[in-house]
Amino acid sequence: MIKRKKILLIVMIVVCVALFTGMTASAAGTIEELTKTIFGDNTETVDIIILLTVLTLLPSIIVMLTGFTRIVIVLAFIRNALGMQQTPPNQVIIGLALFLTMFVMGPVFSDVYENAYKPYTREEITQDEFFERAMEPTRMFMLRQTGKSELAFFVNMSGEELEAPEESPNRILIPAFLLSEIKRAFMIGFFIYIPFIIIDMVVASTLMAMGMMMLPPAMISLPFKVLLFIIVDGWQLVIGTLVQSFG
Numbered sequence: 352m353i354k355r356k357k358i359l360l361i362v363m364i365v366v367c368v369a370l371f372t373g374m375t376a377s378a379a380g381t382i383e384e385l386t387k388t389i390f391g392d393n394t395e396t397v398d399i400i401i402l403l404t405v406l407t408l409l410p411s412i413i414v415m416l417t418g419f420t421r422i423v424i425v426l427a428f429i430r431n432a433l434g435m436q437q438t439p440p441n442q443v444i445i446g447l448a449l450f451l452t453m454f455v456m457g458p459v460f461s462d463v464y465e466n467a468y469k470p471y472t473r474e475e476i477t478q479d480e481f482f483e484r485a486m487e488p489t490r491m492f493m494l495r496q497t498g499k500s501e502l503a504f505f506v507n508m509s510g511e512e513l514e515a516p517e518e519s520p521n522r523i524l525i526p527a528f529l530l531s532e533i534k535r536a537f538m539i540g541f542f543i544y545i546p547f548i549i550i551d552m553v554v555a556s557t558l559m560a561m562g563m564m565m566l567p568p569a570m571i572s573l574p575f576k577v578l579l580f581i582i583v584d585g586w587q588l589v590i591g592t593l594v595q596s597f598g
Contacts, residue, residue, distance in 0.1 A: 415525055416489050418455045418496070418597055421532040421539075423448040425593055428540030432547040433580065434573050451590065455597050462488040486521075493528040494519075495598060501527040501534070535596065543589065547576050 413419050426444045430436070439447075453460070467484035470476045476484070494516055502516055505527045513519055519527070554572040558564065579585075 413449075413452065415529065416493065417452050418532065419448055419452040420529060421536045421596070422451050422455075422593055424533065424536035425539050425543070425589065428536070428543050429585070429589060432540075432544045433576050434547075434569055451593065455594060456492070459488045459492050490517075490521075490524065493524055496531060496535075497524065497528045498531040498534065501530045504530075539592065539596065546579065550576050550579065 423445065426448055430439065430444065463485045466488075467476075467481050470484075471478075471481040497516075499516075502519060502523070505523045506513055506519065509523055511520075511523070551568060551572050554575065555568040558566055558568055558571065
């Protein structure tokens, strides 16, 4: 049991080093050297352990390195704007967000598979080269989606001087990317809320004018908001806007 915990701890350190050093050859101690020092030439054991660790961290990787955050927040905004707290249920929201993420990230995943995974399985590249090639298209995606102000904010806090955004290490790029995703999701959510707020205001004013102040306005406005959402084909409109927002 102690040996298993020690191995898992070592693998976690390897993954953290790989993620936050920027996958550069100049990083102190490469992944391949570290794994060879620990496990010797038993590369199959190393690959299996790393694979299991990556699968364990997969939810965090999806949230940190893809457009999942923006998509799931916007879908949650839609549900709240309609006034239905449990419809669609969380499982449906997360499932739809995952498949939309796969659709948006398709070119990036294909690039990683063709240029990193295939050569690694054919033993044409090392582990370090695999991580470098896998992170390159992912970093390009994050750089395209990261706002200049968010990136400059984290660069200033880190105290580093960068000549170009492409030089940003992962420890700066990833939080800047996440902050940009949350900001864009809230901007989209604001525009989603506007028509539904107008419906709530009209219904509340009408009920007050009719003297029905004891009747909850939300109960009356809910079917009208659902009807409006159906008439304008709201799900298709929102999903189309979401996909186009990634460029």
